[in-house]
Amino acid sequence: MIGLETEYGIYVEGKGAQDLVAEATYLVKAAPGPVATGWDYKHEHPRRDMRGFTVDHLSVDPNDAQFEQSGKTHLSDIEVRSDRVLPNGARLYNDHGHPEYSTPECTSLRELIANDRAGERIVQRCAERRMARNGGVLVALYKNNTDFHGASYGTHESYLVQRDLPFENLLRGMLPFHVSRQIFAGAGKVGVENVAPAPEGVHYQLSQRADFFTTIASVDTLYNRPIINTRDEPHADARRYRRFHVICGDANFCEIASLLKVGTTLLVLRLLETGWLPEGVDLRDPVVAIKQVSRDPSLKWRVERAQALGGGTIGAVDIQRVYLAAAKERLAGLSEETDLVLAEWEAVLDRLESDPLSLSDTLDWAAKRALVEQYREAEGLAWGDPALQSIDLEYHNVDPEAGLYLGLEQAGEVRRLVTEDEVARAAEEPPAGSPRAVVRGMAVRRFHEAVKSVTWSRMLLDDGGGQTVGIRMAQVQDLDPATVREALEPARTPAAFVAALERLEREAGTAGVNDTDVSDDETAATAGAALV
Amino acid sequence: MQEIRLDDRLTRPMPTADPLRKQGGEGDGPSKPDVKRPESRNILDRMKRVDPNQAKRYRQRSGE
Numbered sequence: 077m078i079g080l081e082t083e084y085g086i087y088v089e090g091k092g093a094q095d096l097v098a099e100a101t102y103l104v105k106a107a108p109g110p111v112a113t114g115w116d117y118k119h120e121h122p123r124r125d126m127r128g129f130t131v132d133h134l135s136v137d138p139n140d141a142q143f144e145q146s147g148k149t150h151l152s153d154i155e156v157r158s159d160r161v162l163p164n165g166a167r168l169y170n171d172h173g174h175p176e177y178s179t180p181e182c183t184s185l186r187e188l189i190a191n192d193r194a195g196e197r198i199v200q201r202c203a204e205r206r207m208a209r210n211g212g213v214l215v216a217l218y219k220n221n222t223d224f225h226g227a228s229y230g231t232h233e234s235y236l237v238q239r240d241l242p243f244e245n246l247l248r249g250m251l252p253f254h255v256s257r258q259i260f261a262g263a264g265k266v267g268v269e270n271v272a273p274a275p276e277g278v279h280y281q282l283s284q285r286a287d288f289f290t291t292i293a294s295v296d297t298l299y300n301r302p303i304i305n306t307r308d309e310p311h312a313d314a315r316r317y318r319r320f321h322v323i324c325g326d327a328n329f330c331e332i333a334s335l336l337k338v339g340t341t342l343l344v345l346r347l348l349e350t351g352w353l354p355e356g357v358d359l360r361d362p363v364v365a366i367k368q369v370s371r372d373p374s375l376k377w378r379v380e381r382a383q384a385l386g387g388g389t390i391g392a393v394d395i396q397r398v399y400l401a402a403a404k405e406r407l408a409g410l411s412e413e414t415d416l417v418l419a420e421w422e423a424v425l426d427r428l429e430s431d432p433l434s435l436s437d438t439l440d441w442a443a444k445r446a447l448v449e450q451y452r453e454a455e456g457l458a459w460g461d462p463a464l465q466s467i468d469l470e471y472h473n474v475d476p477e478a479g480l481y482l483g484l485e486q487a488g489e490v491r492r493l494v495t496e497d498e499v500a501r502a503a504e505e506p507p508a509g510s511p512r513a514v515v516r517g518m519a520v521r522r523f524h525e526a527v528k529s530v531t532w533s534r535m536l537l538d539d540g541g542g543q544t545v546g547i548r549m550a551q552v553q554d555l556d557p558a559t560v561r562e563a564l565e566p567a568r569t570p571a572a573f574v575a576a577l578e579r580l581e582r583e584a585g586t587a588g589v590n591d592t593d594v595s596d597d598e599t600a601a602t603a604g605a606a607l608v
Numbered sequence: 609m610q611e612i613r614l615d616d617r618l619t620r621p622m623p624t625a626d627p628l629r630k631q632g633g634e635g636d637g638p639s640k641p642d643v644k645r646p647e648s649r650n651i652l653d654r655m656k657r658v659d660p661n662q663a664k665r666y667r668q669r670s671g672e
Contacts, residue, residue: 173669229671463660
């Protein structure tokens with residue numbers, strides 16, 4: 077299972093950063109129905125670390141804290157967050173002043189990318205409804221990760237992996253990979269943040285996010301951000317799985333970039349699950365290296381290797397080739413999508429080595445770079461002119477009339493993976509290959525008013541007769557999604573819906589599957605302790 | 609928690625020309641000198657409609 081979460085930037089005419097928590101609430105509440113509410117935060121544990129402990133608190137950006145009081149609303153936290161669960165199985169809510177769209181769980185890259193693109197359409201629809209209700213005051217939404225003034229917000233990836241994958245292997249295997257994958261997954265950025273003085277000669281870099289990583293591994297996400305996030309919150313059976321929560325990626329529009337970002341990460345995780353580890357790519361200082369790769373104007377992307385390997389430097393393309401070679405050897409032929417990822421991965425690495433700027437129809441950083449260059453020459457601007465950051469920003473606007481990426485797409489100048497029909501369908505229906513999303517989406521479309529509480533792993537519904545009936549996603553996870561849809565189709569009441577699902581679970585032998593989502597401390601402590 | 613470190617502040621010499629353009633074919637950098645340009649005139653028109661001060665005004669809350 078895979079998923080993407082995108083925190084959107086929000087601009088509201090006449091409003092400042094202190095107002096954005098309230099504005100994000102208004103926007104989320106503008107989501108058209110049917111939607112379910114009642115997200116149950118009791119089952120969320122962002123402070124729990126996969127290394128076997130729970131931290132007392134998460135780090136907070138001191139520069140952001142100034143807005144806490146001035147922008148405080150009189151609403152409860154639950155009202156501020158205003159979680160909505162949508163008929164496609166996705167979650168839309170206000171995450172700290174950002175409308176966040178979390179795709180439903182997907183089981184294929186194609187469905188994931190269609191759902192990620194559907195999120196753009198859904199939040200834009202919310203903005204249009206909000207503008208209509210608010211006298212036409214402009215609301216613009218940006219699928220990006222920085223405000224150019226030092227505030228960053230995330231696009232996170234989730235991968236369900238086997239829990240017996242040792243943390244040490246995960247760390248060692250993923251660090252060089254994350255440092256180097258920006259060469260195809262970066263969304264591009266004009267300028268540099270979080271460094272004073274700014275490094276000379278770096279006007280454009282590969283990644284929106286690389287400037288914001290200051291440590292190798294931690295549970296934090298808001299400040300002191302790590303390259304490897306150690307949050308232990310599987311939203312599934314914690315005895316079998318962990319959810320590898322990747323926070324160092326950028327928001328992508330280019331569908332081939334998304335395919336590579338998620339597809340290659342998925343393949344590397346599969347390699348690590350087999351016990352494979354990369355050789356010769358350990359880095360001297362990954363925190364330094366992630367910035368070096370992003371900011372290197374020569375596009376050679378060379379970084380220092382660990383002293384234990386004899387030192388020297390290695391190129392990001394060469395690091396990626398180590399992973400690609402292992403994936404080709406061990407995973408080729410597993411599925412059509414695996415082979416598609418392997419082919420695109422190799423082709424893109426070849427072009428990054430020989431002709432990186434020719435990838436402007438494939439990768440966001442190259443597409444944006446071409447636009448900025450075109451504008452800079454047309455307007456006679458020097459690198460460093462602040463107007464170029466406005467071009468950068470508008471690349472990410474999700475309004476089809478204004479967004480620069482969307483303009484390229486409308487002109488047919490970027491490669492697509494999914495069709496507009498697939499995106500439109502993904503905005504309305506759960507991904508057909510994901511039984512969990514099918515169940516959640518169907519329940520929301522039919523019985524949204526009966527939903528009493530919902531999380532990624534459970535739902536509680538009022539059966540209409542004063543009783544509460546529950547759905548446990550761990551028991552749904554391994555069912556055949558088409559069979560699930562067919563069995564639930566005739567249900568006309570929540571009770572019938574849940575009863576039909578329970579029949580399927582009994583027949584499939586999943587009724588007794590443990591659904592512990594590390595929701596109690598004892599289980600989490602036990603599961604975490606096994607890792608260290 | 610690890611803080612930003614001094615050696616994290618990269619400094620590089622200022623290139624005399626566009627950093628992403630190949631300088632005369634030497635070295636093992638990018639081999640193609642010119643950026644592939646979007647063909648459509650419409651996209652340039654769209655860019656020219658962008659308020660050049662929009663990024664200056666754009667301030668966000670720090671997120672995850």
